[in-house]
Every structure is written in structure tokens, then in C-alpha cells.
Amino acid sequence: MASAILASLLHPSEVLALVQYKLSPKTQHDYSNDKTRQRLYHHLNMTSRSFSAVIQDLDEELKDAICLFYLVLRGLDTIEDDMTIDLDTKLPYLRTFHEIIYQKGWTFTKNGPNEKDRQLLVEFDAIIEGFLQLKPAYQTIIADITKRMGNGMAHYATAGIHVETNADYDEYCHYVAGLVGLGLSEMFSACGFESPLVAERKDLSNSMGLFLQKTNIARDYLEDLRDNRRFWPKEIWGQYAETMEDLVKPENKEKALQCLSHMIVNAMEHIRDVLEYLSMIKNPSCFKFCAIPQVMAMATLNLLHSNYKVFTHENIKIRKGETVWLMKESDSMDKVAAIFRLYARQINNKSNSLDPHFVDIGVICGEIEQICVGRFPGSTIEMKRMQAGVLGGKTGTVLAAAAAVAGAVVINNALA
Template sequence: MGAFTKAAYFLLHPNQLRSIVQWKVWHDPVHKRDPSKETETEKACFRHLELTSRSFSAVIQELNPELLMPICLFYLVLRGLDTIEDDMTIDLAKKEPLLRGFADLMEIDGWTFTENGPNEKDRELLVHFDDVISELKKVKKPYYDIIREITVKMGNGMADYALNAEHNTNGVNTIEEYELYCHYVAGLVGEGLTRLFVESDLANPALLERMELTESMGQFLQKTNIIRDIHEDFVDKRRFWPKTIWSKYVNNWEDMFKLENREKALQCSSEMVLNALKHTEECLFYMAGIRDQSVFNFVAIPQAMAIATLELVFRNPAIFERNVKITKGDACQLMMESTQNLRVLCEVFRRYARRIHKKNDPRDPNYLAISVQCGKIEQFIESIFPTQDPKKIALTQVQNTNAESVNTMDTGETTFLVASVLGVLFVIGGLMMGAAWLMGARFDMAYDDITSRVGTLVKGAAEVSSVTVSSITSIPTTVVHQEL
């Protein structure tokens, strides 16, 4: 976007600009790394992090110091693996042992890898991988063991996929395959992270007993990416949407992108969205187990982005034509809302669940199932943060019942109160007039004066008096009503 179109855009969307400004001005990181105290290799690692990751770099750098370095390195190790896996210029026979043995390679002092193709975007990381290795040596043993174990699993998983000809020519077939793929690329990372959080005592150890919650966190993010990236992957001749799902709507994968099949393709995409949405409750549940603000931010930001992305891609024909992504303003607002607490984050989820349900189309075969799933998200949020309190409801009910018995005496009591107020006014008025008379007031002159004026005022008087009377009598009644 040019500067002019950008200005025009923000003029028409002031809320977007507001969110961006707010985030830039008000976001106050829980922790900030201090480069002055860092070693050269540490600094190098953060440089690599900034070069390789757009979305994760900032949140990682704001992490609790206890996990800052371990998670930064964990990220870089996985990125290194990914860079080998991704590179089609490396021969499979060479690639496989590299992937399977990566956890051992990263223990060799000074190991680097320079055989990536010149266009591989993160090749610099592997060229300078010795920086990462020397920092890995300093990581506390329990953290290192976790990083290593996940690297072994991930490397083997990647090697299996690289060798899997069926997967490479035809893509993903069943939903089980789809979820297994998401497990390897996201679920495993999640497993490592959860173990790091619990090991450092920044998350509830109960999360380790319910690993399906961790799995859902990864599945939700990965599935959202896969749905969003359908066009990009199609251009790159890759397919991650499971055949079991799309074959219900079109015969060939290419047909998904043909204009005449747009409605069918949209219905297919809503089944994919529905499939991703089933993880949301477990994701929220997982985040309730985080004990540290910086870790909460770290896990919550991607989740909030994911639910917003799902809303964006839901019934959006643009996903079959180009890359879609949430606007910068929305992203900033989401980051603000997901760096506070679970309650605010739940509001984000509720808001987007409702938007999804509003976009839902009754002609879509997944219509009711999607509506039910959005309802489930709302119900789950209610179960964590209830709006109603049965005790209070019972109490107001008792009060109402009592109020009714009082209400039956209402008119009698009101009359009594009105009479006593008027009586008091009358007595005080009389006393004051008496006092005035004692001190020599000439009521006879005042009376004459008044009667002489009455003639001219007589028309207005009727109105004034009626107003006065009604205002006097209405005051006690309203007071009484307010009291009750």
C-alpha cells in the first residue's frame, strides 16, 4: 500500500488506526530482555530469531527470563530442522539422516550446515548454527532434555513424511492423517512448551496429565493456518485439506478453485472451520492452567489470532483466490486483549464465535453443527465465568415475593404518608404564621394586596395551583416507591 492509500484507509477505518496507536503506546512488556548483559552468542541468537520469525520473535523476547533463552533456542532448533526439511535442493538420501540425527548434530561444538540451496530463506541460521549450539550447552539440564527429546521426535516425524511418497503425491487423505500431520508440526512443539512451562513452575502441573489440552492448542493453530493458506499451498502444489472432507463437495482438488464451484468450496471450507473450532474449549481450558503473565501472553496471542483468522476465512470466497490475513489494526487490538487475563481473552473468543454464527448460512450442510459449536464455546466460557449466580437469583426471588405482600398495603401506606407529610407542612406553616403574627406581621394588608391582584392572576392561578398540588403529592409517592 502506498502512503496515500494507507492514509485514506485509516481515514475510513479510524478504529484500526486507534488500535495500532494504542498497542504501540500502551503495551508494556512484562519482561524485557537486557542486551547490555547478554553475551555475543546470546545476541546472535536473538538476531537469528528476529530474522527467522515474524510472529513469534516479539512474544518470545518478552518471556519470563527463566524461559527466555530455552524457548528462543527451542524455536531456533526447530526452525533449523524445518529449513533442512523444506529445502528441495537437498537429496532425500542426504536429508533423511540429517533430520533423524539432528539432535546429535546440535551437540557437536561448532557444527554448521552450509549446503542449503541459495534461495532457502533461513539458510543463514544453519550457516551460523554454532551460535545456537554454544548457547544450548548453557541451558539447564531439565530444559535441555525436553528440547532434545522433542527434536528427536520432530526430526523422525519429518523424515517419515519426506519418505512418504503417498503423502507427497496425493497429500492428506483421512481426518486422522490430517490430525497426525498437525500433531507433528504443531502438537509436538506444544508438548515441548508445556513441559518447559511446568518444569519452570510457570504452569499448573495438571496440564501434564491432560496432554490432550496441549494437543488441542497446537491443532487449533495449525488447522487454522492450513485453512487460511489453501490458495498459497495450491500454488505450491501442496494439499493439506483431507480428501475425506473435500471429496464430499468436489471430485478433484483443482475443482475447489473453479469459480463455478464456489458455493461447494465454501461449504467445504465451513466443514474445515467446524473441524478446527472443536478445539477451542480445550484451548481455553489449557490457558486457565498458566500461572505466569508472560507465558500467558506467549500462548494467548497466537490463539486469539487463530480464532480471528477462522472468522475471517469462514464463508470467505477470497481464500480460494489469494492470501487473506487479519488487518494490522485488528491484530493490534487482539494483542492488547490477549495480554491481559483469561477473562478478557474469553470475551475475544465469545465475540468471534458470535461473528462466525452471524456469517453462517442456513443452506450450508454444516449450518446447525457450526451454530451448535459456537453455542458450545459460549457455554464453556459461561462455565468458567458465570454471569448468573443461583444464590442471588434465589435471594431476589424471595425479596420479590416479600415485596408483593408489602405491595398489597401499598395504597394505604401511601395515603398515610401523603397525609402525614401534608399535616407536617400545615402545622409548620401555621406555627410560622403564628410566630410572624406575634412579631407584628400585618396579614390584613397582605390579604387586601393579594385580593387586588387576584383578578389579573385568576386565569394563571388555576394552572399554577394544580401543578403545585400535583408536585407536592407526587413527591412522597415517589419517595415511598423508591424506598420499596
């Protein structure tokens, strides 16, 4: 906690958010009276603590269904991602996993000992037990997305991942992330929380997934290169280097940053759809569930833009204080639009006028501003509040100072 506050000392709103988070009572989720749910949420916590918290804040009607949707796809991914499993063994599981989830008692023990989520599959009978207790409508959605994703994984496992064109890039991101967006939208509509239109606008649901995935791919350049994975499309990087590896060479720094700008432009082209989709979500818990990853992606793109560390450092992340602040603020469309406007302005201000994508980035950032001002006029007031640190006017100055003092107290206590 102390290190997080130190990293955010120049950002009073983040310090306040961290202190509020530290001092606020945490929601206790008790599943002790239901052994199946207890095991489900144990596995959810083990596979992703951050995602677990967001899922458990959903309304009861959707919470178990989305928890199981995540765990089923994580199980599928754990088989696909394990390079110790030979292809002949792997492919049948990928192609039939949507049927396996209906088989009571099924478990899987063929993962290598170092596979991170191996235990999830060793105890997968608990996931199946929970899945079979879901409403048939949710089972159908989960099985359908699992089938489509499993077939996509099988295709890439046999043919290899060759991301040559931007169309290849979009197709790959669709299989690994866009399909998740489609499944979630179908659940939101199936439970009655959202209009049928949310599920029908598959283009918007797909863009929600693609924006997140493309942001992660841009960020993870060096890590993927180390693991001998190539997800940046050749149609983009081929304009700046002979090979993807050439981008890390110090003499190619200028070209590398231009290539990164190109990747960021490609990701930001989905923001119009993201804003349109979020404006359709009316249930508060669904809205926050959808909005938090999107604003974090926007914050990450701001961190990546013109940042040569993408080519020299792994594990580039936004500050913990920034993360907590974003989670706190992402509870209304006006606030989310304000966040997008703030980051769009920062991205645009960091752009290099000599960068070939200077105009492209400026146009997209201008469109974000135009859309938000026109459709979400309340975002202007929210943005002024955020820019002030906490609240507008003198109160904001006082609270910003109070946040810094509170942060110092926490630091002293932590270091004592």
C-alpha cells in the same frame, strides 16, 4: 502505519490500539554484554519478528529456553523444507538432528541459495552454544521434541504427505504443531511457573497446536495448491469435488464454500480444549505467550468463514490494527474468553442456512458461549466493553471518537 489506520477506521478500538502502540515506548532488549545471546536473538529477529517480540516478553527464566526451542526447530524445518537437498542427504539429518544439537561447532551449508533461513544453519554453531548453556531439563525437552519431530519429517519425506482421512490430518498436524505444544507445556511445568498438570494434559497441549495449524492450512489453500502441496484431508474435500483443484473453478463456488465451512468446523472442534488449557495457565507472561496466537487464529477463522477469497487470493490476513488490538487485550482469561465469544458470534451470524454445516457451526459457537459464560463470567463485562469500541457507556463513545481523531492526525503526519 497510515495504511493500517485507514484499514481500521471503522473499528475505533483498533485505531486506538494502533495509536497507543505507535506512541508507547518500546522495550529495548540489550544483549551486548553476552555475545552468545546477542547472536541468538539476532537470528530470532531474522526468522520471525512477530514471534521474537512475544518470546522476549517472557520471564527471564523461560526466555532463552523457548528462543532456542524455536530456533532448533526452525533449523530442522529449514533442512526438511528445502527441495534442493536430495532425500539421501536430507534423511540422516532429520533423524539425528536431536543429537547434532549437542555437537559444538556444527554448521550446515547445503541449503540452496534461495532458502529463506539458510543463514541460520550456516551460523548454527551459535544456536548450539546457547543450547548447551541451558539447564539440563530444558535441553532434554528440546532434544526429545526435536527427535520426535525429525522422525515424523523423515517419515513424510519418504512416504509422502498423503492426507486421506481426518485421522491422517490430525497425525500430520500433531507432528508439525502438536509436538510444539507438548514441548512448551513441559517447559512451563519444568520451570515451576505452572502446575505439573499442564505438562500432563498432553491432549490439551496437542489441541493448542492443532488449532493453530488447521487454521493456517485452511487459510493457505491457494498458496499450498500453487506449491503442489495438499494438506486438506480427502475425507473432507472429496465430499465436494473430484479433485482439490476443482474447488477453485468458478462453477464450483457453492461447493468450495461448503468445503471451507467443513474445514472450519474441523478446526473449531479444538476450541473447547484451547479454553481449558488457557484457564490452567497462571503465569502472566506464559498466559499471554499462549493466548495471543490462539485469539489470532480465532480472528482468522472469522475472516475465512464464508469468504470466497480463500479460493482466489493468497496471503489472506487479519488487519494489522486487529492484530495489535488482540495483543493488547490478551492478558487475562476473562478478556480472552470475551474475544472468543465475540468471534464465535460473528462466525455464527455469517453462516449460510443452506450450508450443510450451518447446524454444526451453530452448535460449536453455542458451546463456546456456554463454556465462557459458565466458567469465565467476567467475560460478559469484558465483551460489553469490547463491543462498545473501547469502554462501555459515554466514555466509550468519547474515546472511540478520540481514537479516530488520533488516527487522522497520524495519517496527516504520515502523508505530509
